[in-house]
Amino acid sequence: MMHRLLQLQRRFLSSSKNAQKEQQWSVKQVTKSNFLESLEEIQKHIHDCHFITVSSQKTGGFSAPWRRVLPFDTPDMAYLKAKDAAERFQLFQFAVCPFTIESSKVVAYPYNFHLFPRDELNIGMPSYSFSCQTSYLMSMAREDFDFNACIYDGISYLSRVQESTAKDRIGNPISSHLVKSSSTSSVADVVFVERIKARVRHWRNACKEPNKGTDELLVKSLRKLILGGELYGSRPCMSIDVCNARQVQLVLEMLSEIFDDLVPLIIPDKSGGPKAVRVVFTSSPEDKNLLEKELENIEEEWNKQVRGFREVIDVLSASQKPIIAFDCLNEFTFVHSKFIAPLPSNLNEFMCSLRLVFPCILDVNNLLKEIGPVSRAKNLPAAMSYLKRQFFVPLDMEIPHQGISAEENERKKHGHNVLRITHLFAKLGSILKITHGSCKTMNGDIDKVMEDHGNIFYPCCSSLKEPIDRDILVFTNKTRKVSTEDLVFLWGFRVGMTAGVLKKILYASHDVFSEDFEVKLVDKSCAVVVFWTPGLAEVLLKVISSGGVGSSALMDMISEGLKAAGYEAYKRVCRMRLWELHLADSLDKALSDEYPRDWVANARSEPLGICWNNEFIIKLDDL
Template sequence: MIFSMLSRRFFCSGFLQERGLCTTKRWGVKQVTRSNLGPAVEQLKDQVQNADFIAVSVQCTGSHATPWRRILEFDNCESSYHKAKDSAERFQLLHFTVCPFKWSGDSKVIAFPYNFHLFPRDELRVGMPSYSFLCQISLISSMAQKGFDFNSCVYEGISYLSRAQEASLMQQYGSTRMFGAYPASSFQNKSTADINFMERIRFQMQHWIHACSASSNASEGRVVSSIETIALNNEIFGTRPCLRIDATSNHQVQLILEVLRDFTENLVPLSSSNGVGTEKELKVVFTCSEEDKHHLLSELQHQAEHQGIRDVINTIINSRKTIVGYNCLTDLAIIYSNFIAPLPATVKEFLYSLHGIFPHLLDVSHLLKEAYSKEISPTKKAKNLQAALLHLNKQFFLPMNLEVPLEFKCYGYRGPESHGYTALRLTYLFAKVCRLLKINSSNGTTDGWLEALVDYAGILYRSGTCLNKSKNEGEVVKLMGDSSYLKTSNIIFIWGFKIGSSSRILLEMLCNIHKVCEKGVKVQLVDESCAYVRFKKSRYAEIFLQDVQSGTNISGFAKSKPLEEITKMGLKAVRYDVYEKLCKSSIWKSNLADSFKLFMSESDDYMAHNFTMDIPSRKNSSFIIELEDL
């Protein structure tokens, strides 16, 4: 009896912990804002260096609520990428979670999770990265219920620029613009207040430069030096004299910079904000020579490249460690768009560029499919990270100890659904799948893990760069949850059927109107307005498509009367490549059928492109023997 009670208690505790329902007692995530960014980055550097893998995840202001705008199982690499690109460009990144982890034995993983709170604050007042973005109300409400502090996000969130934005800024304004350089042109129309303000700054600068020059040639007493420091707002920047000039607006900053153009001394202006962006102060550093000025600029440039979230990104990139994600195409697109550069136009360009940044990528969803194909049922039961973890725990008993250092526990927010736990759960899932597939490092090192996972890592790169297109065969794509490859030319999309129809009803309708639909057709609803149809052979898809578009039995395979009745009711069909072009376009409606209609009405070459293959009319088609059917 006692043994039974203890067993039940152990099982219930393990059951809850396996499902992440008791994570606050065991796990914590270090929440990083501007106030504790410096120490957190220094800790992260050491942990990344000693880690075997780095799990990453992002949290944006939402995701597309429209079903067809999400990445679906019939999407190929190109359409998937454009959907991910659209989400990355429309929604704003709020959380960037980084979790370096390392193995300690076969069933223990030590993780160091950090959740960086971000906000695109335009601190330099240069118009970047102040873009507008979409918010999904349901997700924002959910974040608020879980204790997310939006005030802290706005005021304490870490601001950032991408590499491309920084490069553009440097090219446009020169090497010192990041620290407040001289404006390219002076203001043409100045008010009387502007002129008086500039004269006051010019007078102050003349006295300060004279004082700096005099102090460099003669030693002064402490009393005189202190009086000058107070009177002139004189400070020390490192070992160099520095003058602090207060400004109440960006306009005044530009006027100050214009005044500095009149002085020939080696001055270096430094601008900074108070964090809220309403006021600024400008510091001017006095250098003793041109060589000293260049040395100071090099130091400032080095500091700019090695601070803040840029330092985090550079640490991850330079480590060359394997990056672990889950269905990570959208996450990678978001990371690339926010921290690297604008997203390229095609998936091949994106993956080529991404490979140079993250050479080792591992998507746990692919690893999980491999486990499912070998052990259990298809992965359609696990559509997201949480569902995958629950499904795996239900099917297998895989004890795994995920250890987080004690210092991280005090940083967790309330409740098991605290912010930044996604990367931690991803680490937990990855460790379990590795145990299930019996994947282990041969020598316990990072290189040993790379060797053990060589067949699973980089699947995203291989699937994106091995698109096999030809005029006859079309593009070959591997569908999610399917062990076979399928040509996209075998897929068509239909709409115009009765709203509320199920996939079974649609299949019966198609079999009633056309004979080629009796040859192993699969139908699946995309949303309530549109469905995609998979034919065994691309020739069958073309025959059906031509008959539906013409509304007549030109192929000889259609059942004429039902076909004419249904096409009169509005049944429409298009090829897969039309869907792919739709995903590339900026056209999107709440349902796929309306999106197709709008795209077709605005596309000039749609009709010419959509009728490229002629299907000859056939008489007595029931007596014709097709060689492909033998």
């Protein structure tokens, strides 16, 4: 008895200590004005850390209730909905927290970056416009979010693809990096090289001759016109027009083999292809080294200006450290869309592309599912409460001082979710035996612990490595598997009808409803019917397509506008991006003659996936 009391006392003291610590948590706020110095700091912290937590604040999450990820969505459908949100909304804050775990101590370095997709280069990127969801903006306003600071001092960014496009449009000279070609030179190649070699030699000799005071202005102008002389800064240079990458290769090889005092620069055209090779003359080896250093500095400054916040994403990727996040499907569709490239058309391609950038991502939502009843918790406080009751995990959270005054920390409490996720992961990691030592084996491969938990995006609970079957999990009081072929979407019923009333009406309308079934409203316009007996969904669809023959009650409902469709129609809605405000309107479009009918035949050949678990998704908004 005494032992039990002491244990409860330790837990109480630990809980009180953690509550006090959370009130003192400080997150460094980063804007355009202090971005460069913060970038240097976080690079060091990322290099030294064990894990990295990320969390973001978006301008919205979904533009209609049915476009949220729902219990009957297959992994592919869930991805298409997340893709739509990522392409529609923007990121206003992105928090990054490198941290280490040693025994029961967590040392964290949280940063909250304020972002805004400003067109810094006047080229229409990263974004002309974006959508906002009023509830999200109201939530940010309640937290005293400074929208003026976000717009005027937020950090802009370009994705990797947008950066490449920007360089092509602006056409800045690019330092050349010669890669020897193994292909045999043709006669045309030899003629081209000899002609360019003679021209470069004459120009170089003219540059090396001392200037003669007797040269008149006209003579200098003629020499410049004939030899093609220009200036790069204070150094003489000339341009060699090229038609393709092969000619660029030939020019670079010729210059490297014959001339050691010339520095070539590639000039791109607006389409991104090479337009010319600019050759700069240097007066000495020291001058050549100085020019190359200048070019490196110019390129580095240009990259920082163009990439903006994406420099942080590139540092995260280069570190190859495990990334911790919450609701990863939603989080990383935004990351991929804004900072890497446009989102692929399907989930498999998205996961392959993402793993090239972040090889190991751990979803806290997925880890929570591994601990019995905690997976049914409705919010983070409930999950933390369960962990405290069932597991004694003493944990000390230390956030070293980062030059943040107490007044500033009290005034700006943005980005604290990243610390809550870090704290929760540390507890789960202790329970599930996930440590930084288990991240990689001696040969650098992800070990079994990380393989079991990594790159599984809850609510898409099926792993891409596992065989895909036809079952999904449907939300009821008890989790039950059902085939997507046993789902029927109904719409056209009276406005304002509840799921319970609709179920009673259906129960009395036809014998097909004599077996056990469930009815759930997807939105105000549409409901989904789940049959627990295989084959009944197909029977219902045939009855409704025949006009309800044999059932006067069902005939009356059909005459009033009741319609029905199977899961294939819903898949068609998502894949064809028929994102109307109401699901009923989207289904009507999907079944209309406006779209090709052969799509259905092609879609049926694709395997149906395992849907995400129907257990609650724990939302940070519930905090």
